[in-house]
Amino acid sequence: MSKQASTTIDDEESDPDVELPVENGASSVIRALEGAGVETCFGVQGGAIMPVYDALYDSSIRHVTMAHEQGAAHAADAFGIVAGEPGVCLATSGPGATNLVTGLADADMDSDPVLALTGQVATASVGNDAFQETDTTGVTRPITKTNYFATDADTVGDTVAEAFALSGTGRPGPTVVDLPKDVTNAGTDREPGPPRTPDTYDPQYEADDEAVEQAVRSLERAEKPVILAGGGVIKGEASDALRAFATEYGIPVVTTMPALGSFPEDHELAMEMAGMHGTGYANMAITHCDTMLAVGCRFDDRLTGGIETFAPDAEVLHADIDPAEISKNIEADVALIGDAGTVLEQLDAEMTRAPDAPEWREQCTTWKAEYPMDYAAPEERPLRPEFAVEAMDEATPDDAIVTTGVGQHQMWACQYWTYRHPRTWVSSHGLGTMGYGLPAAIGAKVAKPDTEVVCFEGDGSFLMTCQELAVAVRENLDITVAVLNNSSVGMVRQWQDAFFEGRHSASQYPWVPAFDKLAEAFGAQGFSVHEYDEVVETVEAAIAHDGPSVIDFHIDPESNVYPMVPSGGDNGQFALSEDQL
Amino acid sequence: MSEQEPEQRVNELRGPAPEERPRPTGRRNSQGMRIDPEVEAEPRSRRTAISALVENEPGVLAKASGLVSRRQFNIESLTVGTTTNPETSRITLVIEEPEPGIRQVEKQLEKLLPVISVQELGDSAIQRELVILKVHGDEPDKVQAVTEMYDGTVLDAGPRTISIEITGGEGKIDDAIDAFQQFGIRELARTGQTAIARGDVWTTDVEEERYERMHESWRTTTTTTNDD
Ligand SMILES: Cc1ncc(C[n+]2csc(CCOP(=O)(O)OP(=O)(O)O)c2C)c(N)n1
Numbered sequence: 001m002s003k004q005a006s007t008t009i010d011d012e013e014s015d016p017d018v019e020l021p022v023e024n025g026a027s028s029v030i031r032a033l034e035g036a037g038v039e040t041c042f043g044v045q046g047g048a049i050m051p052v053y054d055a056l057y058d059s060s061i062r063h064v065t066m067a068h069e070q071g072a073a074h075a076a077d078a079f080g081i082v083a084g085e086p087g088v089c090l091a092t093s094g095p096g097a098t099n100l101v102t103g104l105a106d107a108d109m110d111s112d113p114v115l116a117l118t119g120q121v122a123t124a125s126v127g128n129d130a131f132q133e134t135d136t137t138g139v140t141r142p143i144t145k146t147n148y149f150a151t152d153a154d155t156v157g158d159t160v161a162e163a164f165a166l167s168g169t170g171r172p173g174p175t176v177v178d179l180p181k182d183v184t185n186a187g188t189d190r191e192p193g194p195p196r197t198p199d200t201y202d203p204q205y206e207a208d209d210e211a212v213e214q215a216v217r218s219l220e221r222a223e224k225p226v227i228l229a230g231g232g233v234i235k236g237e238a239s240d241a242l243r244a245f246a247t248e249y250g251i252p253v254v255t256t257m258p259a260l261g262s263f264p265e266d267h268e269l270a271m272e273m274a275g276m277h278g279t280g281y282a283n284m285a286i287t288h289c290d291t292m293l294a295v296g297c298r299f300d301d302r303l304t305g306g307i308e309t310f311a312p313d314a315e316v317l318h319a320d321i322d323p324a325e326i327s328k329n330i331e332a333d334v335a336l337i338g339d340a341g342t343v344l345e346q347l348d349a350e351m352t353r354a355p356d357a358p359e360w361r362e363q364c365t366t367w368k369a370e371y372p373m374d375y376a377a378p379e380e381r382p383l384r385p386e387f388a389v390e391a392m393d394e395a396t397p398d399d400a401i402v403t404t405g406v407g408q409h410q411m412w413a414c415q416y417w418t419y420r421h422p423r424t425w426v427s428s429h430g431l432g433t434m435g436y437g438l439p440a441a442i443g444a445k446v447a448k449p450d451t452e453v454v455c456f457e458g459d460g461s462f463l464m465t466c467q468e469l470a471v472a473v474r475e476n477l478d479i480t481v482a483v484l485n486n487s488s489v490g491m492v493r494q495w496q497d498a499f500f501e502g503r504h505s506a507s508q509y510p511w512v513p514a515f516d517k518l519a520e521a522f523g524a525q526g527f528s529v530h531e532y533d534e535v536v537e538t539v540e541a542a543i544a545h546d547g548p549s550v551i552d553f554h555i556d557p558e559s560n561v562y563p564m565v566p567s568g569g570d571n572g573q574f575a576l577s578e579d580q581l
Numbered sequence: 582m583s584e585q586e587p588e589q590r591v592n593e594l595r596g597p598a599p600e601e602r603p604r605p606t607g608r609r610n611s612q613g614m615r616i617d618p619e620v621e622a623e624p625r626s627r628r629t630a631i632s633a634l635v636e637n638e639p640g641v642l643a644k645a646s647g648l649v650s651r652r653q654f655n656i657e658s659l660t661v662g663t664t665t666n667p668e669t670s671r672i673t674l675v676i677e678e679p680e681p682g683i684r685q686v687e688k689q690l691e692k693l694l695p696v697i698s699v700q701e702l703g704d705s706a707i708q709r710e711l712v713i714l715k716v717h718g719d720e721p722d723k724v725q726a727v728t729e730m731y732d733g734t735v736l737d738a739g740p741r742t743i744s745i746e747i748t749g750g751e752g753k754i755d756d757a758i759d760a761f762q763q764f765g766i767r768e769l770a771r772t773g774q775t776a777i778a779r780g781d782v783w784t785t786d787v788e789e790e791r792y793e794r795m796h797e798s799w800r801t802t803t804t805t806t807n808d809d
Contacts, residue, residue, distance in 0.1 A: 141644060142651050146694045149639070166694075200636075200697060280596055288605055299613075312607030312615065324688035327681055330613035371596035562594050572602060576594040 020058050022191055025150070026051035026184035028157030029117065029177075030059050032192040036164045038088050040064065040079065040446055042072040044099075046092020047132060048119025051184035053090075064446060064475060067467040069096050071439035073103020074465070077112045077174075078403060078426045078443030084237070086113035086167040086175075087443060093119045094132030097178075098139065102433055104174045105143040109430025110258060111235060113172035115164050116140075122182040123151070136178045145173030150183045157192025165195035170203030171322040172235055203321055207338035212346045215293070215317040215334045219347070222291035222315075222355040224363075225251045228274070231258030231429070232296015232320060236340030239263065239422040242295065245344050249354040252364045254282045256297050257414060260425040265418045271364060275303040276565050277411040280371025280574055283565065285364055286311050287572035291355075293347075295319045296340040299329040300430060301567070309570035319343040371563070371576075373415055379532055382556035385409065385484045388535060389416040392454055392482055395539045399424060400452035401444045405437040405461025407491040409484040411561040413456040435464030438481060442468060445477040452543070453479045459512040460489040466515075469522040472548035480542045481550045483515045486557040494560045498581050519550035527551040612681045624679035628657065630702045630776045631686060633672040634785045636695035637663060644693050645672055654678060654686050658710075658773030666795055669697065671784070673775045675751075698785035706784075708776040712754050715744045716764040724764055731757040742767060 022028045029052055033041070040062045045053055056063055066072040069091040076087030091100050097118040107114040121130040137147045148163055150156040156179065163175040219225055233242050239262050246253045246269050253263045254271045265272050274282035286292065292314040297303070304310040310330060318325075318332035319340060326335040336343045377384045389412050393400075402417055403426040404410040410427060419425050426444050428436040441455035462483050472479055486493075492507040516526030525545045527538045529552065542549040563574040566581055575581045608618040635641050642661055649656050657675040664671050676686055683701065690699045702708075713736065716724060724743050728735055733747040743764075747757045751774060758769065778784040783792075 137640065138643070141640070141647055198694070201694060280594070284602070288603070307611060307613050308609050309605075310609060310613070312609055313605045314607075314615075322692070324685065324692050326688075327613070328685060330609070331615070331681065333615075371594065373594070375594070570604075572604060573599040575599065576596055580599055 022157070022189050024051065024055075024185055024187050025153035025156045025179070026055040027058075028153065028188055028190060028192050029160050029179065029184065030055040030061065032157040032160040032164070032195075033061060033088060034059060035192060036161060036195045037085070038164070041088035041090055042066050042075040042079070042443065043090030044069050044072060044092070044096060046096045046119060048093035048121055048181045049090055049096065049117070049179070050119070051181060052117060052119065052179060063090075064442070064471065066439065066442075067470050068465065069099030070102050070435070071442070071465055071468045071471070073100045073114065073116065074106065074433075074436050074439035075443030075446070076114045076116070077103060077107045077110075078440035079447045080107070080113040080172070081426050082401060082423050082444045082447040084423065086115045086164055086172075087447075088115045088117070090117045091119070092132065093121055093136070094134045097134050097136040101139060101143065102431075104140055104176065106428050106431040106433045106436065107174040108143045108145070110428070111172050111231065112174070113168040114174040115160075115167050116174060116176045117160065118176060118178050119184075120149075120178045120180040123180045124182070126180065136176065140176045143174070144176050147176040147178065149178045150180065153183050153186035153188040154190045156183055157190065161192050161195040162198060165197045166201060169197050170201070171232075204323075204337050205321070205339040205342050207319065207336040207343045207346055211334050211336050212343070212350050215336055216347055216350040218291055218315050218317060218334065219249070219251075219293060219355055220351065220353055223357055224288060224290040224360040225249075225355045225357055226271075226285050226289035226292050226314075227251050227253045228256065228286060228292055228294040228297055229253055229259045229262045230256045230295060230297020232340045233259055233262040234422040236296060236321070237422075238295070238339075238341035238344055241341045241344040241348075243267070245348055248348070249351065250357060250361060251293070251355065252285055252361065254286050256300070256303050257427070258429045259297070260414060261419040261422045264420045266420060269361075271368070273414055274571065276305070276567065277414065277561050277563065278565075278571075278574075279373055279415070280563050280576070281364065281367035283563070283571040283574050284367045284371070287570070289314045291315050291317065293317045293319070295344065296321070298325045301329075304329065305565045305571045306568045309572070377532065383530065383532060383535070383553060385412045385553070385555040385559050386416045387532065388482060388484060388529075388553045388555065389413055389456065391535045391539045392480075393417045395536070395543050396452045396454060400454055401426060401448065403427065403437045403440040403444055403453065403455045405457040405464075406432045406434045407458040407461050407489065408486075408494060408559070408561045409456045409458040409461070409490070411491075412484065415561075434458075434461040437461065438465050438468045438472070441479045441481065442472055442475070442477055445479050446475075453477075455479060455481045457481055457483045458490060459483055459485040459487060459509055459515070462515065463512065466518065469519060469524055469548060469550070473523040476547050478546055479548050480545075481519075481548070483550060483552050484555050485512065485515065485552055486555050486559065487512060488557060490559075491561070497560070498566070498578055515550050515552035519548070525549035528554070530554045612679060614681075624681065626655070626677050626679050627683070628675065628677045629683055630706060630708060630774060631674045631676065631683070631690070631699060632702055632776060632784050633674070633690050633699045634664070634697045634788060635670050635672055635693075636697060637668050637670050638695050641670070641693075641695045642672070644695065645674075645690065648689055648693065649674065649686070652685070652689060654682060660773045660775045662775070666791060669791070671775075673773075675774050698787040700785040702776050702778060702784070705779045706776045707779050708750055708774050709748055710751055710754050710774045711746065711748050711772045712758065712769055713744060713746050714758065714761050714769045715742050715767045716761055717741070717767065718743045720764060724761075727760050731760070733757065
């Protein structure tokens, strides 16, 4: 790792184990991060944030300098997902802060814990359109859990500690502290307190007894029960509780996309992912169930399809830590406001018998056989992307972490990889941010250096943040990027084929670079694959390579993602091919 | 590409086609409620006032109004002012939404960090709005008469314009504006409604406790002063 880029300093002048006294707002900010147990942060330097970086110079906190602030936000987000504690990113004022915006909006949609510290022009210049001034709190207000404008060097450390605590508590989300340069420069010797949420923030962890009882009675008399697991299961560390509950009472489990890995997909009760590109069997199960225990999910429209036809016969028992999610999109018959794991344990304690649902389970198994996720891969046809995904899965351990960009490749990564563990799936769900994959892989690898990290990207998506390869090379992060290259923004092309009479307006990318060469230019290992018989060998070589590598898979440019529920459609009417749309 | 269609279709998964699959009988309405598919059941909007007690910190009004506009709630008016406690303000929102929308407004407001407490005010709440109207001054006597009819006050009367203040419930304000229309309204400014619970009821649920606490501190400050 090159020392010029990272500010982890271990020369004789500054011994990170000796805590220097707080001298100014900036050192108080860093002390607050240390007090919160932060060991790594991601960011880019700049004028207004310089005092904070100066204080970081004396800290043992590792700073990973990113190529672009969007990369810093995504890396912090992925770090947060994998580590289960807020990821921290830093940016300067103005363009630095606005470059974070996509990443913050992404974290907000997916309820990922991220703390962003942004520099700001000096308080006296705020509002004057000063050089590199942006109203950061104004811009980030609708896309953060909460944000702060620091006003005082004495309290700025406490504000940062509070923002950290809030980000990770209850329903996680991004928080921002905007740090005017005069505040971080101003002298103070006030030591910040430990991370603490304010008294007014008081999430409810345990569901009301009455609701638990009602939910249990409903589950007990269910004939076609389904558990719909959402990302909250992972956030709430409730995967074990979910598995125990589902197994004990024989209830099939469908997951949302953010919940991939919350329930082992090789389990007999696993119906896998539902929604727009979910499996046929998952969509049949959620459409035909009579009781749905939804845990930690927010009924996004990519999951529900048209509201009118979503689980239309089902009594919905909705467990979520955020009361505002209850009945926002789908009316809940029973509201279980609380933490996913706690609520599952409460339900378990109240259950007196399992639902009588052998026929339903059999039906679910039949659907699995009826709508298999298989595909033909004839040698003479161009490479199928599903084949590449499966080969990567084969070549990596069960606990390997997958990150993705956004597009068809992301959907194939959902469908053809078998997720068995929570926090192994890192993707941009709610915002659908192209370019998320590579910076996320960096954040994931930094959070778990000993775990295999694989990134699936599309050619279009990869081009949006591929400059972060420079960071992966500099930090020597052992990640493998698989570009499923179809020379087009495939997901758009698929929709154009289906809904715009095949008019490929601005969706063909015949000009994408040779990604193996691009990787080499950055100092990473590059591979290129065209044929089936090259796949396994290349994947193994890329995984074995110690350091970042990129495989440019030239996949069949006609491959499209199915099953598919057109937006606003009926989940049970998913199309298996284009002519069924 | 279309001339030489490949023999084997690339994307064909197996399984019964959509029309061969069973379909459930139920339906939900646009609010996600299960309904009898035979009957039309779109929930009707109603107009209501919601009171939010908030921390008096910078940006709180922007947070509240941004939230309402971002989520496309149908907002009729929004007023704000401090309470007896200088650290808190009361925001009064009048909205017109179906029942689930009203619950969402409450819950989304509650999520904002500076928001202490939120409550919907029932029909019995005291609701008032102020309007200042400026009409042409040609018929001062008639203007005076209409003003009296609405218990208004003339704030300014000149040869060319007369300005009147009227306070009251929303309906009364609407009626008064209609009545003044005959003189030609040059300009008007309405405040939007502010409201408070009637009688012994507290407007939001934490207010009693806050009131007690403040009185406690008033008492102690007074005692200390006396002791000195
Ligand atoms: C930042 C951003 N811009 C635009 C889109 C719209 N969009 C969604 S999927 C997609 C195509 C992605 O193409 P590619 O990365 O090549 O992946 P493929 O679908 O071919 O696998 C586009 C343009 C988006 N999701 N994010």
